[in-house]
Amino acid sequence: MGASETRQQIVDVADRLFYERGFEATSFADIARDAGLSRGNFYYHFKTKDEILAAVIGGRVEKTRAILEAWARNADSPADRIRSFVHILITNRTRIMAHGCPVGTLCNELAKLDHAAKEDAARLFSLFRDWLARQFAMLGREADADALALHLLMRSQGVAVLATAFRDEAFIYREVSDMEAWLQTQCPATSLSRSRQSV
Amino acid sequence: MGASETRQQIVDVADRLFYERGFEATSFADIARDAGLSRGNFYYHFKTKDEILAAVIGGRVEKTRAILEAWARNADSPADRIRSFVHILITNRTRIMAHGCPVGTLCNELAKLDHAAKEDAARLFSLFRDWLARQFAMLGREADADALALHLLMRSQGVAVLATAFRDEAFIYREVSDMEAWLQTQCPATSLSRSRQSV
């Protein structure tokens, strides 16, 4: 296997383990075992744990950008795009109930560790925040687009935390419906009623 | 110093470190140092890390019960009691921006570790949940009191996560105002207008 493929394999495994078990709780040995490598070979690709964390965050940034672009492509109206965001709570509900939100839990852990990469992790939130704000602006809410984006992001994080603690699937569905109802009240009727038909 | 005082001192220090740095990232040596004890003495009081975690969670349960009782004593109306809950986001904003919510972050970490105590930690949420539900029931919302309680708990958790990631104090104040406005819309006008005067 070439160096770049092995490196990518390491990043993929580390990404999964950092999410499922946490950054601190995941050892090099864990990553090497799941990637099918010896620990010695591992250090050929990554010198420090912080290096692999940076690679994981960088990979998540790229994946997030791709998802946001796909949502923008696949939905005609800004309201439908926002609904795409809301619905990841349902799509990923099983993993969220087991391990929380990948972004929120990483930011929390790095904040507690006062880790140098905590700002980089928070930038993952900013990707969603700025994208959502653009959709709200397109819905005619230029003045408070960022506040609305943060509000929706806040709700999705709150749902993720409680879904993990209580493992309550009905709660997730209820709050997603509530977020959609809130969305209705926040935006001009025309663009929303049009988009509702496509749901 | 007597055994019970030393034990309490250990639990207090562990409680703080588990919150500030996380459970996994806190070592026995850290706790012993901050408590002014040798590691050897430490093991006289607690045999395992799980034992001290159980003591920390137990202590938090007692403190939470005391806080909820104080809120019930010091506020005449259920609406004011609910506002007492909402306002811990402002009271504790500095610590929340640095280390998140003590309950939410612990539940997230224990869920990832698949720790035996994760259900016990989630019971801390249940204390707030049940208490809030009782207040909503007293406000005439018996039918959906629990859903309303979970919704408010969800919002407070979402605010805590984003406040940690973005370290944005204005965001906290804005969302607290929004929660109060939401509270207005959810409950009969009479009991709320009365309670508003006392804020």
Place this chain on the structure above:
DNA sequence: GTCTATATCTCGATAGAC
């Protein structure tokens, strides 16, 4: 009840053979 000393393990990280 508190201490020092120590055992044992696993961690992140390195050296060097192939």
Place this chain on the structure above:
DNA sequence: GTCTATCGAGATATAGAC
């Protein structure tokens, strides 16, 4: 580019003196 062998540090945990 991958391996085995190994290092030092720090982790949990124990033994035994006082």
